[in-house]
Amino acid sequence: MIIKLLDEHDTVMIGDFITNAKPTEQILNADKIFEKIISNNNYGGFAVIEDGKIINVLFFRIIRSIKAAVLDIIWIRDGYSFIDSYGPEIYDQFLEYLETNQIWNYYTFSEKRNSEKFEKVFSRLVKNRKNYDCYIDEVLPPNYFSKHYLHFWTLMNGTLRPYQTAIRHYVLKQEYRQSV
Amino acid sequence: MEILVLDESYEQEILDLVKKKKKFSHQRLTDEVLTNLQLGIRKSLKNRLKNRIVGCIDDGRLTAVVSQSFDNNYPCWYMDYFVSDDNSLTFNNGHGDSINACLLYAMQDAESRGFLDIYYSVPIQYLRTQQKTHPSSPAWSRYDIHIERIIPPNKFPMIEIHKAVYGSILKPHAVVIKRATLRDDLRISLLENLK
Numbered sequence: 070m071i072i073k074l075l076d077e078h079d080t081v082m083i084g085d086f087i088t089n090a091k092p093t094e095q096i097l098n099a100d101k102i103f104e105k106i107i108s109n110n111n112y113g114g115f116a117v118i119e120d121g122k123i124i125n126v127l128f129f130r131i132i133r134s135i136k137a138a139v140l141d142i143i144w145i146r147d148g149y150s151f152i153d154s155y156g157p158e159i160y161d162q163f164l165e166y167l168e169t170n171q172i173w174n175y176y177t178f179s180e181k182r183n184s185e186k187f188e189k190v191f192s193r194l195v196k197n198r199k200n201y202d203c204y205i206d207e208v209l210p211p212n213y214f215s216k217h218y219l220h221f222w223t224l225m226n227g228t229l230r231p232y233q234t235a236i237r238h239y240v241l242k243q244e245y246r247q248s249v
Numbered sequence: 250m251e252i253l254v255l256d257e258s259y260e261q262e263i264l265d266l267v268k269k270k271k272k273f274s275h276q277r278l279t280d281e282v283l284t285n286l287q288l289g290i291r292k293s294l295k296n297r298l299k300n301r302i303v304g305c306i307d308d309g310r311l312t313a314v315v316s317q318s319f320d321n322n323y324p325c326w327y328m329d330y331f332v333s334d335d336n337s338l339t340f341n342n343g344h345g346d347s348i349n350a351c352l353l354y355a356m357q358d359a360e361s362r363g364f365l366d367i368y369y370s371v372p373i374q375y376l377r378t379q380q381k382t383h384p385s386s387p388a389w390s391r392y393d394i395h396i397e398r399i400i401p402p403n404k405f406p407m408i409e410i411h412k413a414v415y416g417s418i419l420k421p422h423a424v425v426i427k428r429a430t431l432r433d434d435l436r437i438s439l440l441e442n443l444k
Contacts, residue, residue: 134409135323136397173397174428182440202393204433206324206365208440217363218322240395240430249396 070155072162075114075126077107086123090144115162117155124154127163131172132219138167139223140177152193160194171248173241176223182208182235200245207236250347252354255304255314257294262311263302264290266332274330275372275422285418289316289329303355305347313347317355318413325366326359327414352388360439365431367392370414373399373423392429400424
């Protein structure tokens with residue numbers, strides 16, 4: 070198993086992965102996101118590769134003007150679960166990438182403000198989660214857009230969700246910032 | 250003591266407040282600094298949506314100002330500068346009551362509109378002083394504060410938001426870019442009431 074930062078050489082593998090990933094509401098946009106990854110350095114993705122095929126992918130984008138990241142989406146090959154197929158390892162790589170590039174803030178979202186399901190998965194997913202403080206930046210009612218672009222992007226370019234969503238903002242604690 | 254968002258009629262009073270200081274942001278008050286500041290003040294007093302100046306009036310006199318700029322792309326605002334006619338830091342409340350009142354107004358009004366992060370910069374010489382005064386300040390103690398970057402002397406920052414808080418005049422000293430984030434426990438009721 071290897072975890073690698075995706076680049077243009079992974080086009081064939083990602084094509085195979087997209088056709089075999091779990092069908093979700095966003096899957097149709099997967100190829101578009103990958104196009105952005107290879108043509109635009111504001112987008113990136115880490116993939117877990119086993120036996121020459123991608124098992125899961127974590128896509129992110131960098132918001133350069135405030136030096137922050139948005140965790141875009143995680144995709145999993147159909148038949149696999151993220152946690153059991155190197156999910157924590159891929160998440161660690163993502164955080165290491167951010168810290169190496171001195172990006173101290175990242176954003177993601179969860180269903181509801183206090184999402185037990187999210188906390189349960191997240192606690193298994195991120196080994197070093199205690200290195201980060203979490204803040205809820207905004208709570209959006211079902212089918213509601215955020216007026217702030219950053220939050221709009223965090224919800225995957227404003228994908229409307231039929232349930233309450235919370236914008237989560239993770240901040241690396243000062244003592245873990247290697248250099249400022 | 251009255252706190253209000255200042256309009257164009259306060260331009261001279263703000264400048265007079267600044268001129269009372271020997272230094273502004275750890276720099277001598279040269280003509281260049283004053284001209285730049287005056288341009289910024291005019292812009293803030295005219296616009297008042299994206300940029301504004303919150304002032305404290307005490308006994309009919311302007312005693313402190315905080316300059317506040319909003320960024321609609323990100324839910325944050327940045328503090329360009331603050332000035333107070335109170336020089337003492339011995340009150341155990343930061344820079345004194347006037348500036349704290351201005352800051353609290355600026356922060357709470359921004360929070361009510363969903364702006365929960367603040368960027369600001371300080372000369373590195375003031376870093377330790379702030380670390381001592383912030384915990385007892387009624388305004389800053391509500392925030393978790395992180396150092397985002399230290400900009401070396403005579404260099405401009407590279408990141409857009411850092412450039413905005415650094416200002417347009419090159420500083421001969423190192424500058425610390427900080428980010429203050431409203432504590433999560435103070436957000437619960439706030440987020441429910443956001444418009």
